[in-house]
Amino acid sequence: MLVNRECNILIVGLGLIGGSYAKGLKKLGFHVSALARRDETIEYALANNIIDVGATGTDPGLIGNADIVIFALYPHVFREWIRDNQKYLKKGAILTDVTGVKSCIVYDIQDMLRDDVEFIAAHPMAGKEVYGVENADERIFYGANYIIVPTDKNTEEAIEICREIALLLQFGSISTLTPKEHDEMIGFVSQLTHCIAVTLMNCSDNEKLVDYVGDSFRDLTRIARINENMWSELFMLNKDSLLKEMDRFLEEFKSLRDELATEDIEGMKEKMRISTARRALFDKK
Amino acid sequence: MLVNRECNILIVGLGLIGGSYAKGLKKLGFHVSALARRDETIEYALANNIIDVGATGTDPGLIGNADIVIFALYPHVFREWIRDNQKYLKKGAILTDVTGVKSCIVYDIQDMLRDDVEFIAAHPMAGKEVYGVENADERIFYGANYIIVPTDKNTEEAIEICREIALLLQFGSISTLTPKEHDEMIGFVSQLTHCIAVTLMNCSDNEKLVDYVGDSFRDLTRIARINENMWSELFMLNKDSLLKEMDRFLEEFKSLRDELATEDIEGMKEKMRISTARRALFDKK
Numbered sequence: 001m002l003v004n005r006e007c008n009i010l011i012v013g014l015g016l017i018g019g020s021y022a023k024g025l026k027k028l029g030f031h032v033s034a035l036a037r038r039d040e041t042i043e044y045a046l047a048n049n050i051i052d053v054g055a056t057g058t059d060p061g062l063i064g065n066a067d068i069v070i071f072a073l074y075p076h077v078f079r080e081w082i083r084d085n086q087k088y089l090k091k092g093a094i095l096t097d098v099t100g101v102k103s104c105i106v107y108d109i110q111d112m113l114r115d116d117v118e119f120i121a122a123h124p125m126a127g128k129e130v131y132g133v134e135n136a137d138e139r140i141f142y143g144a145n146y147i148i149v150p151t152d153k154n155t156e157e158a159i160e161i162c163r164e165i166a167l168l169l170q171f172g173s174i175s176t177l178t179p180k181e182h183d184e185m186i187g188f189v190s191q192l193t194h195c196i197a198v199t200l201m202n203c204s205d206n207e208k209l210v211d212y213v214g215d216s217f218r219d220l221t222r223i224a225r226i227n228e229n230m231w232s233e234l235f236m237l238n239k240d241s242l243l244k245e246m247d248r249f250l251e252e253f254k255s256l257r258d259e260l261a262t263e264d265i266e267g268m269k270e271k272m273r274i275s276t277a278r279r280a281l282f283d284k285k
Numbered sequence: 286m287l288v289n290r291e292c293n294i295l296i297v298g299l300g301l302i303g304g305s306y307a308k309g310l311k312k313l314g315f316h317v318s319a320l321a322r323r324d325e326t327i328e329y330a331l332a333n334n335i336i337d338v339g340a341t342g343t344d345p346g347l348i349g350n351a352d353i354v355i356f357a358l359y360p361h362v363f364r365e366w367i368r369d370n371q372k373y374l375k376k377g378a379i380l381t382d383v384t385g386v387k388s389c390i391v392y393d394i395q396d397m398l399r400d401d402v403e404f405i406a407a408h409p410m411a412g413k414e415v416y417g418v419e420n421a422d423e424r425i426f427y428g429a430n431y432i433i434v435p436t437d438k439n440t441e442e443a444i445e446i447c448r449e450i451a452l453l454l455q456f457g458s459i460s461t462l463t464p465k466e467h468d469e470m471i472g473f474v475s476q477l478t479h480c481i482a483v484t485l486m487n488c489s490d491n492e493k494l495v496d497y498v499g500d501s502f503r504d505l506t507r508i509a510r511i512n513e514n515m516w517s518e519l520f521m522l523n524k525d526s527l528l529k530e531m532d533r534f535l536e537e538f539k540s541l542r543d544e545l546a547t548e549d550i551e552g553m554k555e556k557m558r559i560s561t562a563r564r565a566l567f568d569k570k
Contacts, residue, residue: 195541257532
C-alpha cells in the first residue's frame with residue numbers, strides 16, 4: 001500500500017463530501033486534518049471526531065504537514081486556493097479532488113502547480129440531497145462508483161494512490177477516464193438527470209402533488225432539491241457536453257412523443273424493450 | 286365499517302398488484318378468492334397462502350359468492366370480462382379496480398353494468414419493477430397514495446368502501462379525483478416519468494454505464510424496466526393527456542436548455558430554487 005497509516009491526510013473544504021472523506025479516513029486510523037471556511041464547521045468536526053485537527057483560512061503548518069491533500073471545493077475556489085497556497089505544500093505531496101467537472105480545471109491546476117507535487121483528478125459518484133459536515137456519512141461511498149481522471153502528466157503512483165483511497169473507502173467500482181470522456185459521461189449521467197428533475201418540478205405548481213404521486217415521480221425528482229450555486233457553476237463549466245446531451249435527450253424524447261401522436265405502438269414498444277434490456281444490466285451488479 | 290370480515294372478496298387478475306391485494310386482505314382475515322389466467326398462478330397463490338380459493342377462466346359460483354370484486358387486469362381485458370361475466374355477479378356486489386387510466390374505461394364499464402351492482406374506480410399509486418403473483422407484497426401499499434375516482438353514478442357507500450379498503454391496506458393518503466383530473470395527473474406523475482426513464486436509457490448504448498453512474502441516474506431510470514404491452518396500452522388510452530404533459534415538459538426543458546446555451550445563469554438558478562422549494566414539500570410528509 002502506498003497509502004498507509006503514516007500518511008497525513010488534509011481535507012480542504014469540509015462540506016458533505018469532504019466531511020464524509022474525513023469521517024471515513026479517520027475511522028480507518030488515518031491522521032486527518034481539515035481546512036474550512038467557517039469556525040463552526042471545524043468545531044463541529046472536532047467535537048464529533050470527524051477530524052484530528054483543523055483550521056479556518058490558511059494554515060501553512062497544517063498544509064505543509066500533509067502527504068495527501070483532498071480538495072472538496074467549488075471549482076473556482078479550488079483554482080484560487082492552489083494559486084494562493086501551493087507554496088506551503090510539502091515536497092512530494094499528492095493532491096486529489098472530488099470536483100464534478102474536469103477538463104476545465106485539471107489542466108489549469110496541473111499547469112500552475114509546482115513541479116515537486118502532483119495533482120491527480122478523481123470523482124466519487126456519490127452524494128446526498130443535504131449539505132454540510134453535519135450530514136457527513138462515509139457510508140454514501142459504499143459500493144458507489146469512483147472515477148479516476150488522469151492526464152499525461154500523472155504518474156502511475158498517483159493513480160495507484162487514488163485507487164487505494166477508493167478501496168479504503170469501500171467504493172464498489174473504480175474506473176479510469178480521460179477528462180473529456182469524464183465530462184461527456186457526467187453531462188449524461190449526472191447533469192442531464194438533474195436538468196430533468198428540475199424541469200419536472202417546474203412543470204407543475206400543484207401543491208397537492210404529494211398526495212397523488214407514486215414512487216416513480218418521487219424517484220425522478222429526488223435530486224430536484226439542488227444547490228443552485230454549485231450546480232449552475234458545474235453546468236456552465238461543462239456547457240458544451242451538457243448541451244450535447246440535452247439535445248440528444250430532446251431528440252429521443254421527441255421521437256417517443258411523435259410515436260405516441262401517430263399511434264406507432266410498435267415504435268414505442270421497441271424503445272421500451274431497449275430501455276428494459278439496458279437497465280437490466282444495472283441490477284445484475 | 287362497511288367492509289367487514291363477513292365480506293367475500295374476489296380478486297380478478299392475480300399479477301403483482303392483484304396478488305398484493307390478495308395477500309394483504311387475506312392476512313387481515315378476509316375470505317379471498319381469485320380468478321387468474323394460468324393454473325400455475327392459482328397453484329402458487331394457494332400454496333403460498335395468498336388466497337383461500339381460486340380458479341382459472343370463468344367460475345360462476347366463485348363470482349356469484351363475492352361481495353366485493355377487485356379488478357387488476359389490462360384495461361381491454363377488464364372491459365371484456367364485464368361484458369362476458371357480469372351475469373354471474375351477486376346482486377349488490379361492489380366492483381372496484383386498480384387500472385392506471387380512467388376516463389376511457391370508467392364510463393364504459395358503468396354504462397354496460399347491471400343496475401343492481403356498482404363499479405367504483407380506484408388507483409393505488411404503488412408498484413414494483415417486477416411482475417407476477419410470485420412478487421406480490423402487500424407492503425408496497427404501506428404509506429402509498431390511493432386515489433378514488435368516482436363519477437355521478439357512484440354512491441357514498443361505494444366511495445366509503447374504497448376508503449376502507451385503502452385504510453385496511455395501510456395506504457398513506459387517500460384522495461378523490463374525477464376521471465379527467467385523474468388522467469391528467471397520471472399523465473404527469475406516472476406516464477411522463479416512464480417516458481423520461483425510457484428515453485434516458487435509449488440515449489446511450491454504452492454497456493459500461495453501470496460503472497460510471499451515481500444514484501441520480503439509477504433513480505431516474507429504475508422504471509425504465511417496463512412491461513411494454515401494459516404501458517403502451519396505458520399510453521394509448523391516455524394519449525391526449527400524456528401528449529399535453531410531454532409537450533409541457535419539452536417546453537420547460539427547452540427553456541432550461543436555452544438558458545444554459547445563452548449563459549442565463551440567473552434563469553437556471555431560479556428554476557433550481559423553484560424545484561427545490563416544491564420538492565421539499567414531499568419530504569415533510
